Amino acid sequence: MIGAYADRAGRRAAMILTIVLITVGTMGLALTPSYASIGVAAPCIVILCRMVQGFALGGEVGPVTAFLVEAAPVGQRALYTSWQLASQGIAGFVAGALGMALSSSLSTGDLESRSYGVAENGA
Numbered sequence: 684m685i686g687a688y689a690d691r692a693g694r695r696a697a698m699i700l701t702i703v704l705i706t707v708g709t710m711g712l713a714l715t716p717s718y719a720s721i722g723v724a725a726p727c728i729v730i731l732c733r734m735v736q737g738f739a740l741g742g743e744v745g746p747v748t749a750f751l752v753e754a755a756p757v758g759q760r761a762l763y764t765s766w767q768l769a770s771q772g773i774a775g776f777v778a779g780a781l782g783m784a785l786s787s788s789l790s791t792g793d794l795e796s797r798s799y800g801v802a803e804n805g806a
Contacts, residue, residue, distance in 0.1 A: 685742025694746040701746075704739035708732045 689697030711732035718725045748764060755763035786794060
């Protein structure tokens with residue numbers, strides 16, 4: 684759908700739309716109250732926000748790939764375009780390494796704690 688929009692309105696407009704959608708989805712996740720506060724609506728909102736993020740990400744791939752191909756020098760188009768997929772792999776690796784480092788350096792209780800570095804009394 685976003686690819687069709689990019690064909691009509693241009694890649695720049697499509698990329699701005701995807702950035703806005705990802706921002707809206709992320710803000711929705713950050714601002715969603717807890718299950719204890721609003722009940723079953725909380726996971727429904729989280730799922731909706733993640734779907735908006737996924738929709739935006741899926742729509743971003745085509746316009747960004749076309750942009751990279753067009754922006755690259757003639758002899759290096761494949762190299763420039765390959766960095767899109769490579770950067771996704773690198774990000775996945777870094778996230779996995781960070782998770783592995785945290786799980787090996789923190790105790791189970793620390794990993795399951797919800798204090799996130801804040802003292803229990805909120806100070």
